[in-house]
Amino acid sequence: MGRRATGFGIWTAAVAAVALLVACGKQDAQAPETPSTTTVAARSGTGAVAESATLTAVKRRGRLNCGVNQGLVGFAYTDNRGEWRGFDVDFCRALAAAVLGDADAVRFVPLTAENRFQALADGRIDVLWRNTSWTMERDTTGNLSFAGINYYDGQGFLVRRALDLSSATELTGARICVQSGSTSALNVEDYFRSRGIEYRAVVLPTEEAARQAYGREDCDAFSADVSALAAARTTLAEPGQHVILPDIISKEPLGPVVRRGDEQWTAIVRWTQNALILAEELGVTRANVAAQAEASRDPRVRRLLGADGAFGSRMGLTDDWARDAIGSVGNYGEVFDRNLGSQSALDLARGLNAQWNARPAGLIYGLPVR
Structure with a gap:
């Protein structure tokens, strides 16, 4: 156990505490009134934040x-x-x-x-x-x-059923529609490069543009998150004529x-x-x-x-x-x-x-x- 506090020690601690409160008060008075990026006003009550x-x-x-x-x-x-x-x-x-x-x-x-x-x-x-x-x-x-x-989610490939493909590894030399400004193009590059497969990326500014390009047959496959591919398939003239390949080439949380x-x-x-x-x-x-x-x-x-x-x-x-x-x-x-x-x-x-x-x-x- 520590030593019992003396009267002088208690008086000194009290003076220090008052000085600290005064200093804090001056800082608060000089602080800007505009909200900070984190807080603006304290709430009262249990668990106040x-x-x-x-x-x-x-x-x-x-x-x-x-x-x-x-x-x-x-x-x-x-x-x-x-x-x-x-x-x-x-x-x-x-x-x-x-x-x-x-x-x-x-x-x-x-x-x-x-x-x-x-x-x-x-x-x-x-x-x-x-x-x-x-x-x-x-x-x-x-x-x-x-x-x-x-x-x-995970990224995959949408292709025409008529191509009779069972895997994305069969897309040698294919034109792949992808959206710019997303991870899709990078994932496709990683997938094909690691397997030594040649392909040609058709990069479009938006996901809608990529879907439309695929619908016009400007590319052989459309690569995006599987959920987005499922959505894209519903917008095509004959949804049943298109399949999502089983390959999942990325993790997309x-x-x-x-x-x-x-x-x-x-x-x-x-x-x-x-x-x-x-x-x-x-x-x-x-x-x-x-x-x-x-x-x-x-x-x-x-x-x-x-x-x-x-x-x-x-x-x-x-x-x-x-x-x-x-x-x-x-x-x-x-x-x-x-x-x-x-x-x-x-x-x-x-x-x-x-x-x-x-x-x-x-x-x-x-x-x-x-």
């Missing part, structure tokens, strides 16, 4: 600005009535519901692969939810932060991107996405979320839906933030089935995007709320 600059901006304007694909069936596109639909679109709506209590309080900003990151850096959007792959270069350079993974430096906003995006994933695991659906919030005895469900604990306030949100998000679009499985799975034109199997405890198991794993 400092509110993020992005969250403050979203609340002030009463609308979320969400960057999405210009038009990719299944992920982000406008229907015949001009309404935005898709997997990524639903996650944007869930985030708006979690933050503002209104899934319709969102402005969708269509972006190309080449201008998506600049739009985020410039502040034109609050979050980028546009089938974007999490790579080391993107994560360690620039001003980007990935908030999670909501879809596990897709997820939302935010500006680096606003950790609170990053957490809000991450946990909103996680709420939908965890809801599926726990059996919480769009239809039963209200009843579950009122009557469930499962402590995991009660924490998720705000019946127990104060987890929302720790992020600067209401404690029923997850209930609002799930009630607006449903759980992860509902969002998947409606846009990409059995209830959609794409009819994609869950595969890697099945829950971790499904049979067969996938990679989707809900983080615990506790």
Whole structure:
């Protein structure tokens, strides 16, 4: 044990503490009034947090600005009535519901692969939810932060059935349509170079342009994420005359991107996405979320839906933030089935995007709320 403090020692410590408080007060008085990139105002209560600059901006304007694909069936596109639909679109709506209590309080900003990151850096959007792959270069350079993974994809090849191909290794000398400003061209180069196969890249400015070039037979194959190839096939005149080869040449973990430096906003995006994933695991659906919030005895469900604990306030949100998000679009499985799975034109199997405890198991794993 240390020595007992003397009266002089206590008096000295008190003087030092007062001096420190005075110094801090002077620094605060000289600090700029404009919000920093991380915080603007402290919240009170249990688990109090400092509110993020992005969250403050979203609340002030009463609308979320969400960057999405210009038009990719299944992920982000406008229907015949001009309404935005898709997997990524639903996650944007869930985030708006979690933050503002209104899934319709969102402005969708269509972006190309080449201008998506600049739009985020410039502040034109609050979050980028546009089938974007999490790579080391993107994560360690620039001003980007990935908030999670909501879809596990991989790059493949779409070819005409008439070519009677069974593998991409048979594409010797082929013309391959790829999109610029993405990882697709680099993945194709790696794949064919490592195998000593000659090919010719036909690089187009957008994914739509690449799809159209393939449709005009300006190339022999179209290479992109398998989900994008499935979407492209639905737009062709005779979808049944085109096949996706079994070769998967890359790993493409897709997820939302935010500006680096606003950790609170990053957490809000991450946990909103996680709420939908965890809801599926726990059996919480769009239809039963209200009843579950009122009557469930499962402590995991009660924490998720705000019946127990104060987890929302720790992020600067209401404690029923997850209930609002799930009630607006449903759980992860509902969002998947409606846009990409059995209830959609794409009819994609869950595969890697099945829950971790499904049979067969996938990679989707809900983080615990506790």
